[in-house]
Amino acid sequence: MALMIQLLLIENQPLTRLGVRAVIEGQDHIELVGETDNAANGFSMFRDLNPDVTILGLRFPNSCSIDDLDNYFKERPKAKVIVLAEHAGDAEISKALKKGAAGYICKDISPGELIEAIRTVAVGRKYIPDDIARILSENLGQEELTPAESNVLRMIVGGMSNKEIAFALDVSENTVKTHVSNIFGKIGVSDRTSAAGVAIKRGLVRVDL
Helix, strand or coil, X not given: CCCCEEEEEECCCHHHHHHHHHHHHCCCCXXXXXXXXXXXXXXXXXXXXXXXXXXXXXXXXXXXXXXXXXXXXXXXXXXXXXXXXXXXXXXXXXXXXXXXXXEEEECCCCHHXXXXXXXXXXXXXXXXXXXXXXXXXXXXXXXXXXXXXXXXXXXXHCCCCHHHHXXXXXXXXXXXXXXXXXXXXXXXXXXXXXXXXXXXXXXXXXXXX
């Protein structure tokens, strides 16, 4: 008999939780032992329940769960965490995997793929869907932005001019222009509108909607 997989679900969207729950309820070897829509409560449940697999939503009000992954693995170095996102941005995928996530899936995943992801991660393997693996490979080898460049790019996405960015960061406008030029070169664009679009698509900056 296959061992029961104990699953913890941490996700703030009710409809998504309902969908995951419905899929899990039809499985003989996966048990949903905990569920919450709150990131802080989720981490407490993770500590208390010691689940075999945790599905962790990417976005919560005023927070991104990728930033919390360090706490999960500090608590349990061998924890098996699957990040659940609205869409796949290669920067966020890479960051999650580097921090130790066992998988990265999107909310349009099919029921069969969701079960496969849980079972794959439960036995100690990584689960990266083909479409997400393709996104990662397309941007493989591209130079990463520095923290300063990431900050400037975030402000560009926010619609700020070079002069406004320079004032906000208390640096010269020439410094900002240098950062902007470096950003354009690294992400392969030639204007601010394109830079903003690429930044959002790839998850290079965080946009809380």
